[in-house]
Amino acid sequence: MSHISYATTTNIDALYQQHCASCHGENRLGGMGPALLPENLKRLRKKKAINVIANGRAATQMPAFANKISAKDIQSLVNYVYTPLPYIPKWGMNEIKKSHLIHFKPGSLGDKPVFKADMLNLFIVVELGDHHATLLDGDRFEPIHRFKTRFALHGGPKYSPDGRYVYFASRDGWISKYDIYNLKTVVEIKAGINTRNLAVSGDGKSVLVGNYLPHNLVVLDAENLKPIKVIPVKDMNGKSSRVSAVYTATPRNSFIAALKDIPEVWEIYYNDKHDKNIEDKTNFSIRRIKLDDYLDDFQFDQSYTHIMGTGRNNKNGQVIDLNLGHKVADLELTGLPHLASGITWQYKGKMIMASPNIKKSEISIIDMTTWKTIKKIKTLGPGFFMRSHENSRYAWADVFFGPNKEAVHIIDKETLEIVKTLKPSPGKNAAHVEFDRYGKHVLLSVWDMDGELIIYDANTLKEIKRLPMKKPSGKYNVFNKINRSSGTSH
């Protein structure tokens, strides 16, 4: 006979308030723990959610409730948190301000690195498995420091222009600023409820956060993460939209925001130098580029004149000229291209772009002069990420989905042929690569709780070293990022 006595309640809201609200927020909007809304839980199956409530979640502060809440009530709680709120939740200036955490005041820490390394050849490696990040020396491939991050980071962390600070965004809206010189998280703020990603302005002064929930963009002061402006995202008729992603277009002194639910792309200026097509002349003024189709996932050309994005037309893709402010071409893309992970390089005297595909076993190669697809490289399965470097003759593409997820293809950029397929850890997902600053080494993740970071010689393709890591996902080289290498994401 069980000796456990359960709290019995039929009121699900009371049950939630009693056990969950103190960490996940009274209205399920998140607090110390993540928001418990269907939008935030999309990536967690209900069965797994039951297990998390019953047994807790390793490496987080989520405790086990199996001895406090009956199995029936746990099931009811799961149903409750997977039910959408009947309104778009509010997370405005006041809520954002209240969440501000200053761990170290700007200027209170030293201005010299507390360790020795080439500060531009460092990598941040995000370890999704236990919500940590590792700062890695990119010459010796030795970890310098491992630190806790917020739960479920998403999108690439972004560096300040000098490479000293790195900004992280979590799916639950937490933005954290980390001082690499001092190995400390210095400030944090919850800028949204369901956040996509962030961008740091080219002048290093502001951070833009794009949210699914609420439907808005949030501008933060890059120094202390204080909120400067909350920009509701709406078309001229008042229809609101989720933000798919935000990016910095440094040569244009602007941010670009892709919108999920209205056929517009927004250019948001972070200084006053621009004067055309702007609705108001204050900072962070918005230029609406109206489209005849939705644009969701996209990549830039190296001059930041064009954006190559998805479309919902029968061609599946479109090119927008940011100077002209309209579509200039369709792109012939099949399946679900993942353009945010696309890269560009010189091929036979002209620029080409390559996009992985989340739904089809192919990589599309597109001529950026004619915008025609010149090749579809067949792969062993749909892929998520591609990478190269100006100094490397190879482009790397993972097979993220399906039975061959252990494989990574290496493509010769001159012949557009796969020249080698690696399977570094049989049965385990091998995904996401990043080059060092010189293009001499490649870092590959074995995307598994019992995972590894594998370092290869980028030229001979020989393995050099393995470092154990907990589900290492993305890795980000300071030099390649701040110099906007054409082989990496921007």
Ligand code: DHE
């Ligand atoms: Fe991502 C970047 C969108 C699911 C890991 N992902 C991005 C970016 C976009 C995007 C627009 C570029 C923003 C940036 O880097 O600032 N991702 C999406 C989706 O729409 C999708 C398919 C569904 C979703 O729920 O969001 C999705 N992404 C995933 C995952 O399932 C991944 C594999 C694991 C995870 O973290 O949830 C994942 N996405 C990543 C990573 C990057 C990323 C590691 C940064 C890549 C880089 O090298 O810059």
